[in-house]
Amino acid sequence: MPSRYLNARYRGVTPYVPGEQPRDRTYVKLNANETSVPPSPAVRAALDDALVDGLGRYADPHCTALREAVARALDLGAHGLDASCVFCGNGSDEVLGLLFLTCLGEGAPLCFPDVTYGFYRDYAGTFGVPARQVPLRADLSLDVDAFAAAPENVVFPNPNAPTGLAVEPADVERIAAADRGRLVIVDEAYVDYGAATCVPLVASNPNLVVVHTMSKSYNLAGAHVGWCVCAPDLAADLADIKFSLNPFNLSAPTMAIAIAALGDRSYHDACVSAVISERARTTDELVARGFTVLPSLGNFVFATHPALDAVSWNAGLRERGVLCRHFDAPRTRDWLRVTIGTRDEMDAFLSATDELL
Amino acid sequence: MPSRYLNARYRGVTPYVPGEQPRDRTYVKLNANETSVPPSPAVRAALDDALVDGLGRYADPHCTALREAVARALDLGAHGLDASCVFCGNGSDEVLGLLFLTCLGEGAPLCFPDVTYGFYRDYAGTFGVPARQVPLRADLSLDVDAFAAAPENVVFPNPNAPTGLAVEPADVERIAAADRGRLVIVDEAYVDYGAATCVPLVASNPNLVVVHTMSKSYNLAGAHVGWCVCAPDLAADLADIKFSLNPFNLSAPTMAIAIAALGDRSYHDACVSAVISERARTTDELVARGFTVLPSLGNFVFATHPALDAVSWNAGLRERGVLCRHFDAPRTRDWLRVTIGTRDEMDAFLSATDELL
Numbered sequence: 146m147p148s149r150y151l152n153a154r155y156r157g158v159t160p161y162v163p164g165e166q167p168r169d170r171t172y173v174k175l176n177a178n179e180t181s182v183p184p185s186p187a188v189r190a191a192l193d194d195a196l197v198d199g200l201g202r203y204a205d206p207h208c209t210a211l212r213e214a215v216a217r218a219l220d221l222g223a224h225g226l227d228a229s230c231v232f233c234g235n236g237s238d239e240v241l242g243l244l245f246l247t248c249l250g251e252g253a254p255l256c257f258p259d260v261t262y263g264f265y266r267d268y269a270g271t272f273g274v275p276a277r278q279v280p281l282r283a284d285l286s287l288d289v290d291a292f293a294a295a296p297e298n299v300v301f302p303n304p305n306a307p308t309g310l311a312v313e314p315a316d317v318e319r320i321a322a323a324d325r326g327r328l329v330i331v332d333e334a335y336v337d338y339g340a341a342t343c344v345p346l347v348a349s350n351p352n353l354v355v356v357h358t359m360s361k362s363y364n365l366a367g368a369h370v371g372w373c374v375c376a377p378d379l380a381a382d383l384a385d386i387k388f389s390l391n392p393f394n395l396s397a398p399t400m401a402i403a404i405a406a407l408g409d410r411s412y413h414d415a416c417v418s419a420v421i422s423e424r425a426r427t428t429d430e431l432v433a434r435g436f437t438v439l440p441s442l443g444n445f446v447f448a449t450h451p452a453l454d455a456v457s458w459n460a461g462l463r464e465r466g467v468l469c470r471h472f473d474a475p476r477t478r479d480w481l482r483v484t485i486g487t488r489d490e491m492d493a494f495l496s497a498t499d500e501l502l
Numbered sequence: 503m504p505s506r507y508l509n510a511r512y513r514g515v516t517p518y519v520p521g522e523q524p525r526d527r528t529y530v531k532l533n534a535n536e537t538s539v540p541p542s543p544a545v546r547a548a549l550d551d552a553l554v555d556g557l558g559r560y561a562d563p564h565c566t567a568l569r570e571a572v573a574r575a576l577d578l579g580a581h582g583l584d585a586s587c588v589f590c591g592n593g594s595d596e597v598l599g600l601l602f603l604t605c606l607g608e609g610a611p612l613c614f615p616d617v618t619y620g621f622y623r624d625y626a627g628t629f630g631v632p633a634r635q636v637p638l639r640a641d642l643s644l645d646v647d648a649f650a651a652a653p654e655n656v657v658f659p660n661p662n663a664p665t666g667l668a669v670e671p672a673d674v675e676r677i678a679a680a681d682r683g684r685l686v687i688v689d690e691a692y693v694d695y696g697a698a699t700c701v702p703l704v705a706s707n708p709n710l711v712v713v714h715t716m717s718k719s720y721n722l723a724g725a726h727v728g729w730c731v732c733a734p735d736l737a738a739d740l741a742d743i744k745f746s747l748n749p750f751n752l753s754a755p756t757m758a759i760a761i762a763a764l765g766d767r768s769y770h771d772a773c774v775s776a777v778i779s780e781r782a783r784t785t786d787e788l789v790a791r792g793f794t795v796l797p798s799l800g801n802f803v804f805a806t807h808p809a810l811d812a813v814s815w816n817a818g819l820r821e822r823g824v825l826c827r828h829f830d831a832p833r834t835r836d837w838l839r840v841t842i843g844t845r846d847e848m849d850a851f852l853s854a855t856d857e858l859l
Contacts, residue, residue, distance in 0.1 A: 146735060147735065147738075147739050147742075148735035148736040148739050149683075150604075150685050150709070150736055151736075151739045152607050152610055153609065154607060155739075158742075160742035160745055161745040161749065162745075163564070163749050166562065174559070177559075177560060179558055179560055180558035180559075181558055181559070182558055183554065183555040183556075183557065184557050184558065188554055189554045192549045192554065194546065197540065197541065197545055197546045197549065198540040199724060200540065200541050200545065200721065200722050200723070200724040200725055201536055201537035201538055201539055201540065201541065201721040201722070201723055201724065202534075202536050202537075202538070202723055202724055203523075203536055203717070203723040203724060203726075204723075204724045204726065205523065206520045207520070235592060235748060235751060236748060236750055238747075238749060238750065239747070239751070242747040242748050247508060247509060247512070248507045248508065248509055252510065253509055267745075268747070271742075271746035271747075272746065272747075326506075328507050352507070364557065364558040365557050365558070366557070366558055366559055366560040367556060367558065367559050367560060367561045367754035367755070368557055368754065368755065369561065369750045369753045378505035379505040379507055379508075381505075382504050382505050382507070382508045382512075384517075385504075385517035385628075386512070386628065388517055388518040388519075388520060388624075389515075389517065389518050389599075389624050389625055389627075389628035390596070390599040390603075390625070390628075391592060391593060391595045391599050392518065392595060393592075393593055393595065393726045394592060394596070396725050396726045396753065398549070398724070398753075398755045398759065399753050399755065399756065402755065
């Protein structure tokens with residue numbers, strides 16, 4: 146029952162339900178595309194006495210040092226961009242939320258794939274943004290032609306979730322170039338696991354926004370840092386709207402953690418390589434057992450089996466202490482999304498699956 | 503120049519300008535009601551290896567442990583309340599922003615004092631909330647009768663900023679009881695420095711929302727944690743809206759820091775006592791120099807002098823390495839707001855002031 150003070154514009158809205166975090170036992174958690182692997186050792190070192198002793202002071206609301214660290218890590222200078230093209234947020238969710246709040250609404254509608262990250266639909270539903278779902282093609286790949294022809298602002302993850310399928314930057318540029326009057330937001334949460342980034346396209350595509358998170362390839366879901374790379378005037382608009390809502394959206398420890406992790410490229414790359422390698426092994430093992438597995442470029446695989454329905458598979462895994470994610474919608478209900486964890490975690494997943502087959 | 507993608511509803515809006523953080527030299531910073539005093543030693547201990555090693559996992563979006571820590575620290579059980587009455591945010595700014603986003607808008611206007619925290623006006627201006635300023639009385643105290651009679655939703659700080667003047671909980675209850683159809687939001691950012699909290703009134707006043715921050719009395723501006731205490735159904739509405747905008751609004755390190763500091767009541771109380779004591783000394787010293795000083799219950803004083811205009815005072819202090827805050831509006835331009843720092847910092851402020859007199 147909502148309170149009587151909930152604004153009338155939200156009446157009838159179905160609130161988002163966060164993914165479960167059961168505490169009844171210890172699970173192998175392969176349900177949230179996060180990781181049990183620690184972040185870079187540089188993170189530990191960044192949380193030093195000087196940082197703690199200075200917590201009485203507000204952190205920099207412009208996130209200057211963090212934006213410069215992002216510019217270095219992404220080598221923005223090589224693409225005609227700099228820190229003025231970076232807007233940082235409390236996770237890519239906040240970046241997306243502020244992008245939508247800043248740019249969308251009545252007269253500025255949004256479209257996104259019918260099978261994709263649920264945040265876009267939930268945001269649009271809650272905040273009254275006219276929204277349209279663009280069906281994936283039959284093979285669950287993104288329909289580039291449909292997005293190029295769409296009159297609405299566009300958002301999609303690349304690679305998409307939960308499929309793991311990616312399109313090429315040239316396809317993204319085609320979508321952006323089709324109509325400069327609308328924004329094309331590419332959510333690259335999973336891009337580090339093998340897809341090509343669209344960041345180099347930003348300088349020549351003023352309506353392109355590329356969103357990144359440190360929750361995946363930097364092993365920092367618990368720190369919750371994200372950013373977007375876009376034209377400087379749009380980045381400035383985002384900062385203006387943020388300053389009216391929550392100027393100090395990134396705490397001092399969070400920014401210190403992010404800067405430290407961004408500076409340790411070799412650790413990041415080693416973690417990413419381990420996931421890619423384990424993804425290949427897991428895919429091979431599943432295929433050998435008769436599963437169909439989409440060729441994922443994310444830190445997860447999307448798999449289905451002709452003789453093991455996904456609901457039973459998911460429930461059986463859970464009974465055996467392995468959590469995966471099932472999406473109960475017409476086009477996804479035969480599939481399970483399985484986060485790629487460590488070798489031991491994937492062995493536990495495969496053993497439990499074997500018991501169910 | 504805004505980008506072409508800024509939604510039309512923001513055209514003509516004047517963006518908020520954050521307080522300056524000059525880096526040309528080291529200043530005695532008395533301009534942001536923050537502190538150079540470190541937080542509780544428990545904070546250092548909370549940032550341990552287990553926390554860092556677990557950063558690959560998302561933090562609890564329900565902030566369960568933090569809400570329970572708040573309930574204990576505020577002894578909510580003694581007032582017929584519990585953790586379900588607590589909503590936590592990334593600073594009290596985010597809590598206020600989400601309260602406004604959840605409850606205000608066309609048909610749900612807001613009123614606040616004409617001299618007060620600028621965030622309320624900036625939020626309303628940016629996000630199109632009909633807003634009215636209710637003048638303080640001639641002595642700069644809150645006009646309780648005017649707020650009791652106001653048809654709009656109400657927000658004010660208690661103590662108010664930059665005056666430091668507070669009203670009694672009985673006055674707040676009178677405002678709340680005058681019309682249960684509107685929200686009365688009391689921003690108690692500075693309440694720990696000597697005013698009485700309205701938290702005990704929440705159980706019997708379903709339209710009362712009490713907002714707290716850890717940025718002041720917990721020496722944690724850089725961690726940026728806040729919460730509100732209100733009826734459970736409104737707290738649930740706030741969570742619903744948050745989940746559509748940014749589910750993981752508090753990072754794992756931030757929550758660990760907050761929980762540690764909330765558990766160290768004696769350190770908190772000692773820091774508060776030191777500020778109260780230094781506030782009394784600073785007030786006495788200023789009065790002895792011919793200043794008029796409002797009887798502040800905040801971690802700052804608001805002062806004016808018949809022969810030293812506030813702009814010159816502020817500029818002279820700055821030249822001498824001391825930053826204070828001047829508000830260039832008709833009713834405040836003769837005054838300076840001076841944060842209460844350590845004894846050494848206040849001595850530096852008083853010495854610099856002496857040079858200017």
